[in-house]
Amino acid sequence: MIKTESIHRTVLLNEAIKGLNLRNGATVVDATFGGGGHSAEICKKYPGTKIIVFDQDRSALERGKEKFKDRDISFYNLNFRDLDKVLEKENGGKVDGIIFDLGLSSDQLEDCGRGFSFMKDEPLLMTMKENPTKEDVTAEDVVNTWGEESLADIIYGYGEEKQARRIAKEIVEFRKKQEIKTTFDLVKIIEKAIPARFARASARRARFRKGRIHFATKTFQAIRIAVNDELGALSEGLEKGFNFLKKDGRISVITFHSLEDRIVKKFYKNKEESGEGKRVNKKIIVPSESEVKNNPRARSAKLRVLEKIK
């Protein structure tokens, strides 16, 4: 059942759109439609704009189709790493701007029942796709079938979790007795693996939203990144997106953790060094204090903008 209203609050709304330097009549790709906040603002500011939208989560698009039914928007329920397949057909291929607002929407985190949040007991899927097929890897597959070393590597590599080895060991111990089926199974395992004092304090802080993150945050992030191959998709999406930009066209990317940001930073640097691109902002753009106060999820957001110069 598709809900019609999104609960997602758009991050760096004005900054990301200003970065694109659009004019009326432009063609823009919203690679991560989510609750449609960036697309809605583009429609409002530049009513003659054509928008090509991607999201691998079908429910996000279903909501959007209803909300934007009078607008010039094409919706594609695809991973943005496949945007070349669409852009070759749409608009003769070239676009004026692309926006990537990475990660999850609040609709996914709080309401989709796919196991993204460690605060709710849900099946361990963590797929951005709404209905994963048998071929799609889920979080349940990862924690029940991957070897201890691979688990430790992703928890450390994608979650930057210092307790990765202990957590991986505990996952393997647990599954000898029973399958790991739900988010709360995984939270219990992580809690058992890490020093007790640390777990109690971090859970308390997270509950009261005081600084520091919950002890399960990094492991959940790591498994989600692995399940959705988020870093591979980002590298591919950036490269392909850049190829479809017109000269003077721009890309705005909002990232939420250092692994994503590093990929974007390196990509921009390479394009500068090859003489194809120019960073529009030398310093990263971050949300204002008041935005973070009103929307704590914005606190780790970073925006970088690149212009194609030939």
Ligand SMILES: C[S@@+](CC[C@H](N)C(=O)[O-])C[C@H]1O[C@@H](n2cnc3c(N)ncnc32)[C@H](O)[C@@H]1O
């Ligand atoms: C942070 S939300 C975007 C919010 C949106 N900008 C707004 O203002 O409402 C990210 C969205 O991008 C989607 N997404 C993330 N990675 C994707 C990918 N590789 N391909 C397609 N969609 C992706 C997610 O499913 C989610 O709906």
